[in-house]
Amino acid sequence: MTDQTYTSKKAAQAAARKEHGKDYAKRYEVQEVELGTNEWIIIEKEPVVTTGKPKKEAVPQPERIxxxxxxxxxxxxxxxxxxxxxxxxxxxxxxxxxxxxxxxxxxxxxxxxxxxxxxxxxxxxxxxxxxx
Known part of the structure; x- marks a missing residue:
């Protein structure tokens, strides 16, 4: 997203919410730059690839008289x-x-x-x- 850093996680979340709306958590996440640095950035999440369940083929029902x-x-x-x-x-x-x-x-x-x-x-x- 951007190279801008924030001083707290809360500030980074507020900036992401302001820029991307309430549903920012679906596509973006807030991460600390390095552990213990207290600098936070907003990054885009990797898209989740789901294979899903294969659809079952419809079993033909017998003709009922x-x-x-x-x-x-x-x-x-x-x-x-x-x-x-x-x-x-x-x-x-x-x-x-x-x-x-x-x-x-x-x-x-x-x-x-x-x-x-x-x-x-x-x-x-x-x-x-x-x-x-």
């Missing part, structure tokens, strides 16, 4: 329940409970997924009772 106002779930436990229902067809919630316990699914969530699967496939109302 929508029918009757319900979207098929994405990967996870809910999709496992839907796949089981696709293979085994419509069932009663009480018949789904033991399967959920066996497969490690949350029983309440499996039941909710059953109702969403029914709505997705257009199955309305209660299941017909089996003939005796």
């Amino acid at each position: 929508e029918q009757n106002g319900v979207k098929r779930p994405g990967p996870g436990k809910c999709l496992e329940v839907w796949e089981w229902l696709d293979e085994n067809g419509n069932c009663m919630p009480k018949n789904l409970r033991p399967v959920a316990a066996e497969k490690g699914w949350n029983e309440n969530n499996a039941q909710i997924e059953l109702y969403q699967w029914r709505k997705f496939n257009g199955i309305a109302g209660r299941q017909a009772k089996a003939a005796k």
Whole structure:
């Protein structure tokens, strides 16, 4: 910046603030010329080079099918329940409970997924009772 020296650090800071505004500390710093000399100068800081984090590439999301106002779930436990229902067809919630316990699914969530699967496939109302 300049070769001018100041008698105190406070005076150097005041001069830098006057010349460069309140944000002088972002680009300039006040340093003592030599240790113990009590002479201060204002110098420009070295620019900080940051590499930053590399941006992650967007992972394409799988296309989710929508029918009757319900979207098929994405990967996870809910999709496992839907796949089981696709293979085994419509069932009663009480018949789904033991399967959920066996497969490690949350029983309440499996039941909710059953109702969403029914709505997705257009199955309305209660299941017909089996003939005796």
